[in-house]
Amino acid sequence: MSREESFFDSRDAILAAIPHRPPFLFIDAITSWTESEIVCTYRFKEDEYFFAGHYPQTPIVPGVILLESAMQAGAIFTSRLLSSEETKTKAPVVGRMNDVKFKSVVRPGETVEHTVVLTERMAGAYLFGAKTRIRGKLAASFEFIVTMANVSGVD
Numbered sequence: 181m182s183r184e185e186s187f188f189d190s191r192d193a194i195l196a197a198i199p200h201r202p203p204f205l206f207i208d209a210i211t212s213w214t215e216s217e218i219v220c221t222y223r224f225k226e227d228e229y230f231f232a233g234h235y236p237q238t239p240i241v242p243g244v245i246l247l248e249s250a251m252q253a254g255a256i257f258t259s260r261l262l263s264s265e266e267t268k269t270k271a272p273v274v275g276r277m278n279d280v281k282f283k284s285v286v287r288p289g290e291t292v293e294h295t296v297v298l299t300e301r302m303a304g305a306y307l308f309g310a311k312t313r314i315r316g317k318l319a320a321s322f323e324f325i326v327t328m329a330n331v332s333g334v335d
Contacts, residue, residue: 197259198252199271203229206249207256216298220253223291231288241286246320247277250294250310257296258306258326270328275305277324284319292319304328 194207212219224241231239255272262270286292293313300307305327312320 194256197256197267200252200255204248205252206245207252210253210256211293213257213260218253218257218294218296220256220294220296221291222249222294224286224288226288228288239288241288241290243280243282243320246282246286246292246312247280247310247322247324249292250296250312250320250322251324251326253294253296254306254308254310254324254326257298257308258328261301261306262328266328269330271331272326273329275325275327277322280320280322282320284314284317286314286319290314299323 191208194210195201195205198205198207200206206222207220208223209221210218211221228241230242230245234240234242251274258272259267291314294310295313296308296310298306299309305325307323307325309323310321311318
């Protein structure tokens with residue numbers, strides 16, 4: 181098995197790529213990764229903390245959490261563009277979101293697939309287009325920018 185294939189199967193590799201941790205880590209697997217695109221999945225577990233208060237009688241994934249999950253895929257993509265030294269001193273942050281559209285509700289127990297495409301790279305900022313699908317149907321789409329912020333204490 182190649183290093184790349186083992187990366188896709190490794191939760192440890194996801195944890196090494198971004199500083200996010202449970203209960204705010206919303207990527208389970210990387211299913212493909214090219215020079216311009218990453219595809220990741222996440223299954224929203226029935227016991228996620230936000231379901232207790234977000235429409236508790238008929239819980240749905242909050243839109244901001246759905247977007248966060250897709251942006252974490254973009255952050256993972258960005259980590260591959262940095263040197264190992266940069267990943268120790270910088271963390272991915274969102275600089276902007278545009279054209280956010282929600283098309284389908286996501287419920288507990290459902291798995292989303294995020295396709296995130298790098299559309300432009302400019303002086304330390306990365307513009308992505310994201311499409312999130314559930315059962316093959318579009319659930320959300322938007323554009324966002326990731327930049328790297330200097331931070332301390334990021335493991």
